[in-house]
Amino acid sequence: MIIAVDAVGGDHYPESPVQGSIQAVEEDDSLRVILLGPEELVNEELNKYEYDRERISVQDAPEIIGMDESPAQAVKSKKNSSITVGLGLQRAGKCNGFISAGNTGALLAASTFILGKLKGVSRPTIAATFPTIKGFRLLVDAGANLEMRPEMYYQFARMGVIYAREVMKIDDPQIGLINVGEEKEKGTEDVKEAYNLLSPLPEFIGNIEGGDIFSAKADILLCDGFVGNVLLKFGESIPGAVKQIIEAELKKEAQRGKPQAPPTKLIQSSLSMFNPENVGGVPFLGVDGVSMVGHGGSSALAVKNMIFNAVKCVENNINEKIIASLNS
Template identity: 40%
Template sequence: MRVVVDAMGGDKAPREVVMGSVRAAQQFPDDGILLVGDEKVIERELAACGTTPRNITIYHASQVVGMDDPATFSIRQKTNSSITRSVELVASGEAVAVVSAGHTGATVAASTLHLRTLKGVRRPGIAAPIPTRLGTCLVIDVGANIACKPLHLLQYGVMATIYSKYIFGIKNPRVGLLNIGEEDAKGNDLAKETFSLLSNSSLNFVGNVEGREIFDSKADIVVCEGFVGNVLLKFGEGLSMSLLSTIKAEAMKSFWTKLGLFLCKSAFGPLRAKMDFTEYGGVPLLGVNGVCIICHGRSDSKAIQNAVRVALQLSKNKVNEHIVSELEKANVPAANVT
């Protein structure tokens, strides 16, 4: 299998992206890595990494989508961008997956346009794992679709269930609906209608989940609209890093607190790793007819390497095929509620 990596996307591109791709190529010698971007720049970065693995090739793309570029503008005007070309290579069958730490909106737009959605899927959704007390909770959607309908959220639950089964190894994932209260009647019209659909589906639906309950592992999956999910994800990321920084700052104020921090070092190491987005690599855009992994804009080589690993996992476990099969068997509501 071959994975396309957008070499020009991300705050630390192209150096960290190329370095991570080299490490991924070394980790998966039987699979290929196709680096897309400015050929001369990529060649220079590969030379800096030492010997280039044989399973790495380059595809030239002359344009780069900036973080400030509107998503639709980048697709229409920058047709030779590294993001667009990367997705096109998957659409043409030259690769099975694309990995990008670049403009999220442009990546979603290009993937939706060129890959199209899987059979039966109305809208794709980004699924991101959030660290919890007992493991992780997969939240979907965290930014692909900010104008959701109840059917979209139902399908998010189905797609995330398949992802959790084949990637996280959870046999019967618990699905919850993000809401402002646990009671069935809580929330706006979207939440109430979605609650009804989820309750009557074949999913292992555990009811409404409040924001604080995500970290108590009440559910393995939480569905929500993309606007709310994106705010939730970024708030959680900022809060976790702020807490760790605050603890360290307070501990440095005296000898005894410094000693206490040193004695707790073995506990804080795993905690920091659990909150480190680079450990997860990237998050999948579920529902498109291909594998698309979206990475954090600040991704380093470790994150890119792990993103390639996730991309290969999705492809080799045939997650998309299982999603299509499950949607065909699911209890799909009538068109008038979609």
């Protein structure tokens, strides 16, 4: 298995991509990694560590796409960027997947343009994991498509079922359409039409409301990218907010003469499911390849987990199963 890694993607490059790649090959003897970025910069970071030189190589990609650049313009103008070169390697069959913690819009645009779309897919989507009391569930779309046509909800739902079952190992995943009420008549015209298209699917349980999300009433949380991205960012903010609330309350108790040690370890353990590093990255479902994007602030741990998530997609033949599902 060969995974190409964007060594200059995210806020902590090249440290996090390099360290995460080294950790990944140390844990999986069958894995090889190609690091993409300015060769001198990447090698300078690699030389700080002991690593298996037979299983980690560097591919020169001298141009860097910044986090604030226009996605379409960056992909067109920077033909030698780590993103375009890495996806080109995958298209040429020289690696099995590509991961990056860089510019999400640029990665989506490049993945669609270079890898193409799977048969039967109108638009690719970002499928993100979302924490619930029953563990991680799948949120789709998580920001790739701010406005969606009814048929896109249907396609994303079917792709999400494949990913949830094959990679997340959720038995019999259920689909819930996020709406302002459970009744089928609720929502915009597009959402109501999406409900009608989804109704024949055996996995579809109907509309779900905001209060159903953390309780995991459904395993596939289906919505447009505008709602999905807001939900995703809200979920990521919860651990820090809860920690501040608890520590503030403990401080008040101490001022009242009731000193207590902050239960830091308990707080961190309880909220660990909200940490995106434990998942690493999420796929662009619908592209003809394996392309995954991680949080801009990804650490080495997040990069390592993103690599392993890409491996799972390849090993479980996600794309072949999506094609079969959409064209059956």
